[in-house]
Amino acid sequence: MATVTAAVSLSSDISDSTINLTKTSTLTKAGSSKGLDTSTGLARKTFTAVTHVDLVSAASFSAGSNKVYICNSGSSSTEYVTIALGNNAADGGTAAEPIGRLYGGDWMYFPWDGGVDITITPSVATETVVDYMVIS
Amino acid sequence: MATTATITINSADLTGDALSITKTATFNKAGSTTALEQTTGVNHVIYTDASADQLLINGTDYGTNVAAKVYIANLSTDETEFLQVNIGPAAMGKLYAGDWMVIPYEQHDAANDIDISPSVATKMPIEWAVFYE
Numbered sequence: 001m002a003t004v005t006a007a008v009s010l011s012s013d014i015s016d017s018t019i020n021l022t023k024t025s026t027l028t029k030a031g032s033s034k035g036l037d038t039s040t041g042l043a044r045k046t047f048t049a050v051t052h053v054d055l056v057s058a059a060s061f062s063a064g065s066n067k068v069y070i071c072n073s074g075s076s077s078t079e080y081v082t083i084a085l086g087n088n089a090a091d092g093g094t095a096a097e098p099i100g101r102l103y104g105g106d107w108m109y110f111p112w113d114g115g116v117d118i119t120i121t122p123s124v125a126t127e128t129v130v131d132y133m134v135i136s
Numbered sequence: 137m138a139t140t141a142t143i144t145i146n147s148a149d150l151t152g153d154a155l156s157i158t159k160t161a162t163f164n165k166a167g168s169t170t171a172l173e174q175t176t177g178v179n180h181v182i183y184t185d186a187s188a189d190q191l192l193i194n195g196t197d198y199g200t201n202v203a204a205k206v207y208i209a210n211l212s213t214d215e216t217e218f219l220q221v222n223i224g225p226a227a228m229g230k231l232y233a234g235d236w237m238v239i240p241y242e243q244h245d246a247a248n249d250i251d252i253s254p255s256v257a258t259k260m261p262i263e264w265a266v267f268y269e
Contacts, residue, residue, distance in 0.1 A: 004147040004155070008238055010207060012139035012163075012267065014175045019139075019265070021178060023209050025234045031216045039150050042157060065232055069145060071159055078167045082242070085226035097226035098248070100240030101203060106161045109143055110237040111221065111229030133157075135150070 002037045004135055006067065006109060027135055030065040040134045044073070047081070047122045047130065052089040052096070056118040056134055066112045066136040073129040074104035081128060082121045083108065091117075102130075137171050139163040139267050141205070141238055165269045166203040174198075176266045178207075186257040189222060193241070195248035198268035204243060205268075206250065209236035211261040219262065220253040230255075241266070 007024040027036040045055070056068065072081055080103045086096030096119045102108060112118065112134070122128040140162050147155040163172045183190075198204050210219045212233040219231040224247045231237060242248060254260045 002147055002150040004145065004150050006236075007144045007146075008207070008236055009142045009144075010139070010238075010265075011141075012175060013137055014139060014171075014173060014267070015177060019175070019178060021207075021265075023236045025236055028215065028232065030230065030232065031218070033215050037150070039155070041151065042155075065230060067235075069143070069157070077164060077169045080167075083240070085223060085228060094225075097224045098242045098244060099223050099228075100205075100242040101166070102240055103164065103166070103203060106240060107141075107143055107159050108239045109145075110239050111231050111235060113227060113229040115227050133145075135145075 002035045004036055027067055028065065036135050038136045042131055042133045044129060044131050047128045048125055050122055050125050052119055052121040054088050054117045055120040055132060058114050058117050061114040061134065061136055063114045064136060066114055066134055068112045068118065068134050069109050070102065070130065070132040071107040072102040072104055073131050076104040079104060079128060080123045081130060084119045085116045088119045137173065139172055163205050163267050164203060172267045172269055174268050178263060178265045181262050183254045183260045183262060184257050186254050188253040189251040191249055192252045192264060193250040193266060195243050195246050198243055198266055200243055202269045204241040204266055205238060206241045207238050207265045209263040211263055217260060218255045222251045224248045
């Protein structure tokens with residue numbers, strides 16, 4: 001049984017009282033203390049079109065307590081990728097629901113039950129490099 | 137003024153080689169290098185209602201098409217308890233006890249609310265914060 005930990009450290013001086021928050025979780029299977037034991041590895045994909053496509057296909061994963069990490073590895077403050085949940089443009093049907101934009105250097109980490117695809121739309125057709133990993 | 141978030145994912149035995157990822161993001165306004173300027177602060181809420189799709193964050197409260205960031209954690213210590221998180225009509229996933237998430241939040245309209253569904257009505261503690269423009 002593998003042991004995987006994910007930690008976040010958030011620091012902010014927006015308000016007068018500084019926020020310093022650290023949270024560490026051990027990634028386990030749904031409703032269990034058994035560790036998640038499968039991974040895509042840290043994948044890297046380069047996008048060169050402003051096209052709405054799948055980044056992670058739900059068909060490749062089982063429902064469960066999966067965790068997803070996605071990072072826009074670029075450095076541009078104006079170029080971004082939009083991450084959404086649902087059908088991509090070619091799939092048709094109900095359009096994917098946008099979660100948000102990852103600008104250069106931004107990352108996201110979230111639980112994913114594997115029920116719908118995770119899609120991506122780059123803002124520019126010049127190379128956008130995205131790192132991502134699913135731990136399931 | 138700055139807000140940063142660092143993620144570290146580690147495992148010695150998930151793959152043949154040790155896994156170690158560390159990445160720091162600085163929360164800036166959309167399309168700029170100017171830091172986000174507002175926050176809800178870190179909210180601590182205890183849920184005693186297991187109703188489905190309870191509104192946690194309104195999709196229009198913090199601007200539209202901007203670079204907001206959201207942090208949510210399930211502070212329960214019972215491994216069987218979870219918090220279902222949905223973005224608008226899309227089911228995202230379940231935060232089990234101790235799990236946390238950080239996402240960018242587009243907030244394009246009211247249909248983009250973040251809703252939660254606690255699995256139990258027995259005092260589930262939740263922590264959340266929004267950082268926005």
